[in-house]
Amino acid sequence: MSNTRKLLISAVAVGLVILLWFVTGHYQLMSRLLLPPLGEIAATAEELWTDGYVHVPLWQHIAMSLGRALAAFAAAIVSGVPIGLLMGMFPGVNAALDPFVQFLRPLPKLALIPLIIVWFGIGELSKFLLIYLATVLTIIVAAAAAVMNVKQGRIRAAEALGVSKYQLFRYVIFPSALPELFIGVRMAIGIGWTTLIAAEMIASSSGLGWMVINASSYLRTDVVMIGILLLGLTGYALDLALVAVQRVAVPWMGKD
């Protein structure tokens, strides 16, 4: 299927949903309390753009959320990738760390909030830790799996050529694992981004997640929906950025 055709189908699908929303609002099929009409959303969006939310400009809220998330992502990549690679290379390391990783990963991070607050308080550290935890565990698992999935044939071929352990890693294992690793990092960042709202529930005073929570306590469903839309768009933008990096760093992806 050609790219233009796929784009067209996507556009029509989104257009239909928008039309449905417009019709619902125009003929008042749903209470505006539950689903604000498109016109109201547009008006609120404009207000938020010019006046900000609670006197803080919108870009500041976005920047605050992005800042929190990016700091946690950076830490997760820097710590998670090496740990995961080590786990993939050395079965002993894997046996030692895997029980913890596999236990913590499916745990809803929301459930950890009370514990994190008791140990680390309600400041930025707790928010950072929550997003970090959500991201790093997926990265570790992805890195370990990426290493373990490197084709045995390649390794044997390299070993037949007489490489050192370091050379094996640097020229065979690492490049072979990179595509799967990147996919894992993309997924992990997606998961970490969704934890942002949970993190900003911990006594925030700014950020997109905080905006959604504060607006909901005043029944401002219009602001809530715009906040959710912005969160989704920013997460999408983050993913696009990662794909761009991947194209440059791993040009051999999908060309096995």
Added chain:
Amino acid sequence: MKRFEARDRVAAIFAAAILFAAGSIAWAENPPEVVRVSWFGAAGPWILGKAQGTLEQRLGTKVRWDQISSGGAVLTALAANEVDISLLGSPPTTAGIARGLPIEVISFEGVIASSERLIARPEIKSMKDLEGKRIAYPPGSSSHYGLNAALKSYNVDASKVKLLGLAPADMVAAWKRGDIDAGFVWSPFTYQMETDKGHELLTMKDLQPYGYFVWNNYVVRKEFADKYPTTVVAFLKAYQDMVKAYRADPPGVSRIIATYLNQDLKAVQDTLAGRDYYTLQEQLTPDWMGSPETKANAKMAKGFADTAEFLSTNGDVKRADIPKSFATVINPTFAMRAVQ
């Protein structure tokens, strides 16, 4: 002929009596299977009805009490049709009305004087000392409103203050850990902070001279009120009697409620005394809620308008959402029937 007429008259009176009784019974609809009431875990004269189970008796049906953390969350519960009757502060009530929440305000519960307060650490001696400090508030609540009003009235630079949204229980935990320097909330949380090196900096009453009038009222989902008006009237009658019981014996009622809620007796006494209560009869005057004829210019409608105005300066309520008159959502008819 005369005997026939006499029997006729008796029969006519008898028939009229039966019709009247039937009419009255038809007027009193069946109560709902359960009445869902929301409260905040705080003491109030109406908690007597919970403590002694008398509310269920008076309503003639089961009552399900839902404890909700603060006003903002109550709004969501009302919107989702999770509760029927709620105790709610005037600021969240205003916010809900502005968004078109299908509720009616049926009476005051009490005007908030000292039952909501700003508690601060010992080194914070005045409102100005709050600059550079971390202050907590429950989002969307009357205390949130009080805090904003206090900062404005006392000319505290809001940009120099770190405001943190925390549910009351989380606020106390944060206080104990030293994560916050002050908190504006209600009892029993205020007392939990006070006993842990906190002191009172301000009460809601201190804001009245600056023109901020904050109260608790009872709201009912319109759907529920239309379907079960007799239940709503019975609720108000019960509330009225509990206020009377409290006024007749404040120490005794405080003791009952303190024991039931497992809260400190002095704290409960002060909380109960921290609101000003008015009888339904008083509330029907324009000085308070007013009657259907006078409600548009009564204190409650004006209070909602002022509250909406202040909430919109902060951006919490959209100016375009503020109705021309709040009188349409104020329904004094239930109170009127309750005092008959």
